[in-house]
Amino acid sequence: MDDDGSSDRKPPEGGQATESNSGLLHRRRYLGLVGSAAAALATTVGTGAAAEDYEEITVAAGDSQTVRLSDGETLSNLLIDITAPDASFHIRAIADDWEIRNIGFRGNWDSTAKENAIICQVNSSNATGLIENVYFMGSENDDTYPGITGINVANGHAGDLEIRNVNIQNCPDNSIYGSNPGDSSAHPSGAGGGGPVVIKDSYARNSRAGGFRVGTDGSRVENCVITECDKGLWGYYEHIEVVDSDISNSHHADIICGAPDWQKAQNAEITVTNTRYGSENNRGAAIHGSSAGTPQRTEAGDVDGVPLSPEEAASGSSSTPTQPDDGSDDTTDDGNEGEEGNENSADEHLLSFVTEPSARYAGYEFSAEGSIEFTEAPAESPSGKPIEGGTYVAEDFIEEGDGDETWRAGGVTGGGYGDAFRVAGAVTAIDIEQPEVMWVELDGEEVSPETVVERTSGDGDGSEGEDGDENGGDDGDDQNGSADRSNVIVIDANGPDGETSFSFEVTGDIEHTPYLGSQVGTIDGSAVEGTIESGCDAYEFSGEITNFRLAGNADVDVEYDVR
Structure with missing residues (x-):
């Protein structure tokens, strides 16, 4: 069956054709609409006020559409309307270093066949996958098993997969089915790839079979709420962890460890830390730890960051506002962005590299015709995180200029955080590895890397050049900009x-x-x-x-x- 996880196992492959495009279009590609998802949809993208936030795809009655992600691709900010009878939409990511972010399904999944809204795996052990901010209400009309699965992690998953801020309910065959990678060689699908599955800050409700089911070493369920499922959390194979979660009102048991069907499943283990639940069943396997008390959270809104509507998911907004780490304002409200603590000359600038919450290991480098030093920006990032250079000791660096007086600096950040530098003199070049999740700010203003170079090259006095060329006259022969x-x-x-x-x-x-x-x-x-x-x-x-x-x-x- 096309959507069966066992049929999608494939070993890592080298030499993708997209790598030969001389850097013009390489691994980091954004998919607004790709592949067969764009086929025959006659799509109206981003209508009305939503156009600035997300694209909308409407699936016709009886139609089924599929998006397939390849290595390095990202699918994000889509509102998928399946309200028409028997409309369905599938997302498949059987590849390396992919991301699925900000996806909202609007409408009921009518089909009662065994299917997956999202099926995924990371093929290579040194690669990653991310699913973030997804809203899927499954089948509210028919909960007959097997039916629809929200997210199915396929058997061949070998890398690192993180799933966070998802709201998946009413699935007859698990909200998240993530144990396939732990299959033994005795399984009809063969031995699984063994990759860990980490589920964080997420919500499952009213799903048959199980809420969240995982089964590989390194897999973890953290700060999640699971309620009204047959089995709340199911640790099927190997040794998994559940941390800081609330699991309640399960029909069989809130936490179930192992299964009688496979010898490997009978040796499963779950370690429980600071988790509240009401019942457990170890099925002969081992549960380490005990309940921290009566479950306190049962609603999706109880988990920060979980989307409460398809529109909220598609636009990337969270269920609760992000609060600053502390109550201090420092100097953010005294209107001194251009002069903030600046005891140096006018040609010194605050240069910041800021990331989206979804960014991971986002690297950058830049050079300047003057000294560079780590600093902390006076304001937080839009995610409420500090912007401070030099905190990632293994990656952040500053190289002092030699005879040509050119300094170099760079680093790695992510997760909504940022790095900041105090730069004296002109910035001559900036290289950002993941521009889709990182941007640069000059003296507190978000600008393009080219603008940073242009503005700093004039040292604050007529940066547009005497001839009015915004490029400082360097590219005067480029008449069309x-x-x-x-x-x-x-x-x-x-x-x-x-x-x-x-x-x-x-x-x-x-x-x-x-x-x-x-x-x-x-x-x-x-x-x-x-x-x-x-x-x-x-x-x-x-x-x-x-x-x-x-x-x-x-x-x-x-x-x-x-x-």
């Missing part, structure tokens, strides 16, 4: 499925890229439209994409700050 067009979109319709039409607008400038693309689209100011029968079209642009429309079958790849 292509230096600002650092983003690329590629629409690839190389499949055999006929004609694909598209249109979109950008908030800045746009032109066909000279590097690839058949240049079939027509550009009218900041708007583009075109039709592809077989081939691809590509554009360089500045700003953001708006009002994107696609009818037909195509892969749409967007890369920011590629040069």
